[in-house]
Amino acid sequence: MEQLPSSQHSPKPGSATLVTPSAAAAASSSRLGRIYSGIRRLTGIAPDNAAITSGDGWRYGAAREINRGGMGTIYRVRDLSLERDLALKAALGAVARDPAHAAAFIREARITARLEHPNIVPVHDFGQTPDGAWYYTMKLVDGEPMTRILSRLLAGNIETAQKFDSYQRLLIFHKVCSAIAFAHAHGVIHRDIKPENIMVGAFGEVLLMDWGLAKRVDGNAEAELAMVEGREPPEAPLATYAGFIKGTPSYMSPEQAQGRNSEVDRQTDIFLLGATLYHFMTLHPPYSANTAVEVVEKAAVADLTPPAQCNPHEQIPDEICRIILRAMAPDKAARYPDVPELIADIDQFLAGRTPGVRRIFRAGELLMHEGELGDEGYLILSGRVEVSRTTPEGFLRLGIVGPGEIVGEMAALTAEARSADVTALEDTEAEVISAAAIQAEMRKISPWMGKLVGSLTVRLRQANEKMHPLLFSDCIMQVARQVRLILPSGMSTELDVLVAEIARSLALPYDRVASAIDRLVDAQILQRQPDNAISIRDQSRLLMMARWKVHPL
Amino acid sequence: MQPMSAEPTTFAxxxxxxxxxxxxxxxxxxxxxxxxxxxxxxxxxxxxARHTQVTRDRQGLTLVEDAGGACRFLTPENRCAIQSAKPRQCREFPHQWRAPEHEHLCAGLREPHSGKEPA
Structure with missing residues (x-):
């Protein structure tokens, strides 16, 4: 059957259409169709706009261009046999005419197809269009590239900020790492990891796209790809040409930016993952300048603004900054040795098990002092510490805590003054939990859980204040309330009997109750007869104290 | 609750x-x-200051324990250093209060008393 170009006019991006077999049949005898057939016979390849055509056994219909890149054009097409929409990438025009590019396209298709992983776009079909153009079809991701999400975040879009908070972005990054770890295990490096190549689906799917620069490297897993080996055209001459820069300048590793292609390996992907995480967290690509040449110059020497300084507003946790900078170390040997190790650090961070700062306190040393502003708590790893307060009545021990327990977390949570002294009873090792780390953890949990923790903190702090009056200086309010309960208005009772009963009720020493009664007599709230009988003198003030807790003195 | 092997009346x-x-x-x-x-x-x-700390409910005081949970007033000879002034809670165990798990730890509760006080 005669094939027909998809469009008879010069196509603009987004204008390519696909002609269904029936439509193609109707037009098969057209003059233009014969002209294109002639071109194909002469050149062996399809003309630029002979994109996706119909033909015998051709199963895709209704194409709409989605994206156009160096390696090919991506269309949204209809799989006519399975009645589903797919993405079809085709090497057209200049790409198809250059044997090196065509070979690279075939390699991309085969590499992508071999990497069956939940976070790598699945390839369904590969071959040549009826026009002879190489194509492959893949899952159509109903989502958007991460770059768009990051732009909205930078613009302060509240809805996006809620949906893609730093925790969610780390989860997305984690999935990208997982895809790369899988590829590395199969001897493949991506070489162009960047937010633009990360598609995020409407239902949280994360797919690493565009394996057009992917390359196989030597490794134990090479045999995994043996099936493809041999039939696949070699990478030469395009990609192995020394000095030819491959990748995207804003994220490039120094070895890529310097054109040292033979040094591009798995460590390069680790750098690119770090650069991607940099953009995820700071909302800016690592390198930016007025011209592409300047960007490449910066990338060549890893001239990087540290992530924390790049966007202080985002309050990027120190541990994440450390992870980014280790992955993006200019020296390949200083980067993570492999992706699983990078993933392990992300896991540790997500699980809140960030390796923290440890501190040793000698016996007798003060960990924190009452009244100071608290910006960190301590997880006791070994040893014992004493929590205490010094009240007007003297030293009061609130507790002794040992390994596995936390001290000072309340002040760190509420950013308030310390409510107690904490002293090491013996040599004690503690992990420092900074207020920033606590806040970072709080941001990870759901908003209501954060409120719950905050409310519990306030209640506990209040409960700590409500200690037995024995423990604090003034118990006159409690005594006044007892007097009102025990002593009927207009009646009198013997001082000793009254004091003993109140002391029993409140579990207070007799002397302290007696002294409180004396003060109430002095304040002329109670009256003491010469025979030591006590009666109420000022009922309304006593009521004020008992009911409204108005201190009389 | 399982009945205790030894009734408080037979406890020694x-x-x-x-x-x-x-x-x-x-x-x-x-x-x-x-x-x-x-x-x-x-x-x-x-x-x-030396021997007490605030109770967990913050309503009173409790004796400070050693690291392993033992009472500070227990002497190496298993005697109470403040025997004549020991708190009511200590005095009243196990006649006034006890829990089933104490049976495993207290020989006097585990084995009924023969009727003769230990030396």
């Missing part, structure tokens, strides 16, 4: 000291603090 202390080694609060009233402080020749304030 074997002086093993296990009951003084259980971790847990020993609440002390102001009178008990006064008595214990007097027994040790301390002021009440000094006794509170």
């Amino acid at each position: 202390c074997r002086q093993c000291g296990n009951c003084c080694r259980w971790p847990g609060e020993v609440r002390v009233s102001p009178e008990e603090i006064r008595a214990a402080a007097g027994r040790l020749g301390l002021t009440e304030e000094a006794f509170i």
Whole structure:
């Protein structure tokens, strides 16, 4: 059957259409169709706009261009046999005419197809269009590239900020790492990891796209790809040409930016993952300048603004900054040795098990002092510490805590003054939990859980204040309330009997109750007869104290 | 709840000291603090500072324990250093209060008393 170009006019991006077999049949005898057939016979390849055509056994219909890149054009097409929409990438025009590019396209298709992983776009079909153009079809991701999400975040879009908070972005990054770890295990490096190549689906799917620069490297897993080996055209001459820069300048590793292609390996992907995480967290690509040449110059020497300084507003946790900078170390040997190790650090961070700062306190040393502003708590790893307060009545021990327990977390949570002294009873090792780390953890949990923790903190702090009056200086309010309960208005009772009963009720020493009664007599709230009988003198003030807790003195 | 092997009436202390080694609060009233402080020749304030801490419910004081949960007043001979002034909570065990798990730790509760007090 005669094939027909998809469009008879010069196509603009987004204008390519696909002609269904029936439509193609109707037009098969057209003059233009014969002209294109002639071109194909002469050149062996399809003309630029002979994109996706119909033909015998051709199963895709209704194409709409989605994206156009160096390696090919991506269309949204209809799989006519399975009645589903797919993405079809085709090497057209200049790409198809250059044997090196065509070979690279075939390699991309085969590499992508071999990497069956939940976070790598699945390839369904590969071959040549009826026009002879190489194509492959893949899952159509109903989502958007991460770059768009990051732009909205930078613009302060509240809805996006809620949906893609730093925790969610780390989860997305984690999935990208997982895809790369899988590829590395199969001897493949991506070489162009960047937010633009990360598609995020409407239902949280994360797919690493565009394996057009992917390359196989030597490794134990090479045999995994043996099936493809041999039939696949070699990478030469395009990609192995020394000095030819491959990748995207804003994220490039120094070895890529310097054109040292033979040094591009798995460590390069680790750098690119770090650069991607940099953009995820700071909302800016690592390198930016007025011209592409300047960007490449910066990338060549890893001239990087540290992530924390790049966007202080985002309050990027120190541990994440450390992870980014280790992955993006200019020296390949200083980067993570492999992706699983990078993933392990992300896991540790997500699980809140960030390796923290440890501190040793000698016996007798003060960990924190009452009244100071608290910006960190301590997880006791070994040893014992004493929590205490010094009240007007003297030293009061609130507790002794040992390994596995936390001290000072309340002040760190509420950013308030310390409510107690904490002293090491013996040599004690503690992990420092900074207020920033606590806040970072709080941001990870759901908003209501954060409120719950905050409310519990306030209640506990209040409960700590409500200690037995024995423990604090003034118990006159409690005594006044007892007097009102025990002593009927207009009646009198013997001082000793009254004091003993109140002391029993409140579990207070007799002397302290007696002294409180004396003060109430002095304040002329109670009256003491010469025979030591006590009666109420000022009922309304006593009521004020008992009911409204108005201190009389 | 399983019945105890030994009824309190048949209980006789074997002086093993296990009951003084259980971790847990020993609440002390102001009178008990006064008595214990007097027994040790301390002021009440000094006794509170050295030997007590606030209870978990923040409503009173409890004796400070050693790291393993043992009472500080238990001597190496399994005697109480403040025997004549020991808190009511200690005095009343196991006649006034006890829990099933104590049976495993207290020989006097585990084995019925033969009727003869230990030496």
